[in-house]
Amino acid sequence: MKPAIIFLVTLFTGIHVFSQYPAALRKKDFNLEDGIAIQGYDPVAYFKQNKAVKGKKELPFAYNGVTYYFNTPENKEEFKKNPAGYEPQYGGWCAYAMGNTGEKVEIDPGTFKILNSKLYLFYNRFFNNTLKTWNKDEAALKNKADANWQKIFH
Numbered sequence: 001m002k003p004a005i006i007f008l009v010t011l012f013t014g015i016h017v018f019s020q021y022p023a024a025l026r027k028k029d030f031n032l033e034d035g036i037a038i039q040g041y042d043p044v045a046y047f048k049q050n051k052a053v054k055g056k057k058e059l060p061f062a063y064n065g066v067t068y069y070f071n072t073p074e075n076k077e078e079f080k081k082n083p084a085g086y087e088p089q090y091g092g093w094c095a096y097a098m099g100n101t102g103e104k105v106e107i108d109p110g111t112f113k114i115l116n117s118k119l120y121l122f123y124n125r126f127f128n129n130t131l132k133t134w135n136k137d138e139a140a141l142k143n144k145a146d147a148n149w150q151k152i153f154h
Helices: 002-029 043-048 073-081 095-100 130-136 138-153
Strands: 056-063 066-070 108-115 118-122
Touching (some): 043 073, 095 130, 095 138
Antiparallel strands (some): 056 066
């Protein structure tokens, strides 16, 4: 009887630990500023309004350990229906840098592209708009970025 109890305790403990792992991993690998993704910009607005819109601290939602802010309650509810569909690619790091060198590079939330219903963010400072460079060789950079992100995230 005692081995059965030990087995069950071990099983439930293992399940709990593994269910928490993705959230901890995402927090470690995602581009977060004070625990907030996309520097507080609303991920749904990129798709609905085709522009970067700052979210409100009063409208947060955490998805697997990553917190997003939303500009409207409607955007928050929309995100809840399909969070993976609205999250930025590569953990919110610069898509160009992820494809070019595999590095996690900061982004400018106002420099973005929606490609195949996915949000890609880019670095854009000091006369260096990486979206322009991305557009010149998008297919190859995207393939490399996908592969590099898999190495980092998995």
